[in-house]
Amino acid sequence: MQQISPFHIAIPVHNLKECREFYGQILNCKEGRSSELWVDFNLFGHQLVIHYKPKSASEKLHHNPVDGHDVPVPHYGVVLPWEEFENFADNLKQKKVQFVIEPYIRFKGQPGEQATMFFLDPAGNALEFKAFKNIGQLFAK
Numbered sequence: 001m002q003q004i005s006p007f008h009i010a011i012p013v014h015n016l017k018e019c020r021e022f023y024g025q026i027l028n029c030k031e032g033r034s035s036e037l038w039v040d041f042n043l044f045g046h047q048l049v050i051h052y053k054p055k056s057a058s059e060k061l062h063h064n065p066v067d068g069h070d071v072p073v074p075h076y077g078v079v080l081p082w083e084e085f086e087n088f089a090d091n092l093k094q095k096k097v098q099f100v101i102e103p104y105i106r107f108k109g110q111p112g113e114q115a116t117m118f119f120l121d122p123a124g125n126a127l128e129f130k131a132f133k134n135i136g137q138l139f140a141k
Helices: 016-026 082-094
Strands: 008-013 030-034 038-043 046-052 062-066 069-073 099-106 114-120 126-131
Touching: 008 016, 016 030, 016 038, 016 046, 069 099, 069 114, 069 126, 082 099, 082 114, 082 126
Parallel strands: 008 046
Antiparallel strands: 030 038, 038 046, 062 069, 099 114, 114 126
16 A cells, blocks of 8 residues: 555643653654643554533434434544554553443455444543554555
């Protein structure tokens, strides 16, 4: 597979301290630049920035059904190599991360079969991490 350019994503968080600890200590993301209102992280080689935004009572996650599960929308994450996904999932379980969707194999026996898991950060942002045994199936129909 060709080398992929890192993406940049900036997300809102209502508690910068709590989320800084989550991304740094739970997800083991290395911290980069920061200010009183934002923090850069290295998320598996991609640039994730958490930006302070006051909490809004009206913000709720939407869910869409996918393969028998209610998938939170919006969400973001990274496609990992299979073994790295397994190690990452085990690490999250050891750290007692609460999953929205526990790690499992989605689309089993179909094109695009993948391992996937969903969880929330302390601000309620949904994250999905996934892996393909055959990365060529990433965009399979």
